[in-house]
Amino acid sequence: MKFKKKTATLVSFTVGTLLLATTALADIASKSGYEELKDSIKLTAEQTSEKYDSFTMDFSMALKDNGKTIVSNNEVGKFDRKNSASESLSTGLSLNGDKRSSQSYSDKTTVIHTSAGDPTFYVTEYTKERKEEIFSNPFKEEEAEDLEKIADALVGSLKDHVVVAENSDGSKALTGSLTEVQIPSLINAVASFQLKQEFNGNGNQESSMPHLTKDVFVKEVTGSAKVNPDGVMESILGTAILSGKDEQGTVHEISIEALFKVKDINSTEVSKPNLEGKKVIKNVAKDYSDSEISNPEKFIGKFKNDIVIEKDGKFVKVGERTLDITKMDNINVAGRYSETFKQGFENYASDFSELAFTAQIKKDQRGNADFEGTTKSGEKVRGNIYFSEYDGKVNFNIDNMNSPYAGGLMIDSSFSPDLD
Template sequence: MIKNKKLMMALSFTLGTALLVSTAFADIMSTSGYEHLKQAIKYTSKSCSQDLENFTVQTSITLKNNNNVLFTSIQTDKYDNVSGATEHKSSSNYCNGITSINNSYSDKKCNIWYNSWNDTYQVYEYENERERTQFEDIFEDDEMKDVEKIIDAAVGNLKDYVIVENNADGSKEFSGSLADAQIPALVNAISSFAFKRAIPDLGVEMGKLFPKIQNDVYIKMVTGKATVNKDGILERIYGSGIMSGKDDTGTSHDLTLEVLIRIYDINSTVVTKPDLNGKNIERRYENSELDMLIDQKYIGKYKQDIVIVKDNAFTKIGERIIVIDNIDDKYVSGKYSETYKEEYAEYAKDKWEFDFNVVINENGMTQFEHIIDDNNTIIVNIVFISDTGGIYFHINPKTMHSLRKINFNSDFIRVFED
């Protein structure tokens, strides 16, 4: 899997996403058409990273099972390479009625995240301006170079399935499609694998909604369209694939994945910082002195009550525990666990427990991913609080809420032995 999670559909856009989409229909390209499109993707990635002053990227995703919509998502990302600011807004809707909304803003002085679960803005402020890369050229990544070689090999000698139209204004239109009989076995295997691996990145709810396709898996149909403007920038790329297969009961499923990516408002995008007047705010500050950075004084035990609302009253049903075992100049290691009262044992069946050993970044913070199961991955941020001796252990709250239906607060207090 690509190290940079921005490549995946869950949904931060990079042009790596476009390349992943193209794996579903790179097969339809003649050598000339495929090479032209690939070069346009690579040039666009480089331009977004280095040359364009600002731009907007919008990614739309739809997943269907036998024509029933399981999931839809729209994500809009605005980049300003001059000011160093980015703005992110996304909305995901699942067929079980759950909606996930994520908004964030970042510049050289601060990061702001909106937590729709408790209607709170989480603000992290830096003492000095940061040097930061707005948009990474994903083709500079060594793993992406390997992915490119795999895609090139998969295309093989497939020809005559693409229409490349040169418009009068200098732009190009690419389109094509393939049915199952036209798709080589290697391409089918790679596309099926990529399709199944992409599903978990659509969100934790897909683990419950997505049928477990196990037998007779093949790509039934792929289609693709792309538009490259006169300046060589990829403005629009669309990919659609139908994967057919049977679940463990023998029931047949046709799973349709559609992805549309647009780049627009080039050099006319305005990134807007959220107006926090009158809002609920949780504020964190970068430590300004080296001796305030995390050290071994944070080794110890931290806890947080697990609370539910029962009979119109708040009721404690257990505790979340974090034990920090070791801290050195590079790493923090410890363990997260949960305990529940005996009378609330039904909540314990999904309890989490995991160890972590993560790198401390230059801001004295840590971030890591943890796989809960085959379909669910959480992202954890740890911030050590200098004035209270507590820690801020932030597990993606929308993930926690949609998966477990239990309120989660990111603040953990130190447990002192008497």
């Protein structure tokens, strides 16, 4: 009898352990619909950014209040990875009821833009060939993996709501729907608060957006996706319904719908718009992305700005600041800084009113340098100088500039070229 009891205990322990081990393994091996969805999104991003020669992406969204469209947007992007060309067409209805549409084209050397409101074709030509990736894979970014972990944790038990149905040709349909009972209360509260703030934030008086104040909650979230036999997502549709009351107590059901499609894989043709007979404004683009300014000598010379104070409720010019750049060759910078005051305001002059400085532009820091200077009395001064090619100005900042400037002198570190 004693022996029998021991055996029974051991057998049941073994059976339990085996049962646990096998089902746990099966559970780990089984892929949830959520995993399949994630894999397919990743694969789609990878294929479109690395493998397909050309494809078309179609994204549309609509925001409806009780069935009436308030905002809508449609973007069609055609990408030709082989020739690094892309074309995009965007149409939509904005919050204040305006219809808009615009079109743009881009390849290695040109960017063309036009819109329905302004039928001029703006053409920008690049002297150097641009080396831009036409579509980059967002999952290759550094943070992607961490973000994925956070997303997994947030989705938590909702993972099981994604249902996969496999068709006979190998393509798959993924669907999921969540109603209010199934959405965890905390997620529902945070999401509805976020959406409420978002909607009410841009709701000015004329806007057609209802102003929700009471009983806001996420009523329903549904989604469906089609995955082709290769595992690439062909389309994904998501809908969310937010319910709430406005100040008058009227119930609003705001629905947000978004549809994303990938189509015409390897058969998309990107064509340059025909500019013949159209109004065209051309300009040649400068490349600001280089690590060095292309002709630094242009900064040699005088730069000026006004010294202004506020006196008796008015702005009064009391003098001028002058920056004289004597040397500039993308590495070494030298110059003088001086302040001249008008008669009657000379007592504003300080120790910093005249100084000579030198600076070295650090590698890859386009036009930006820390300088070191000496004042007339031999004191050391530090600061920063920045040559802005974009607006043709020089920024000159002395560290701790605020302290010696008493008497309401206005600080202005931006100097314009003195061309007279």
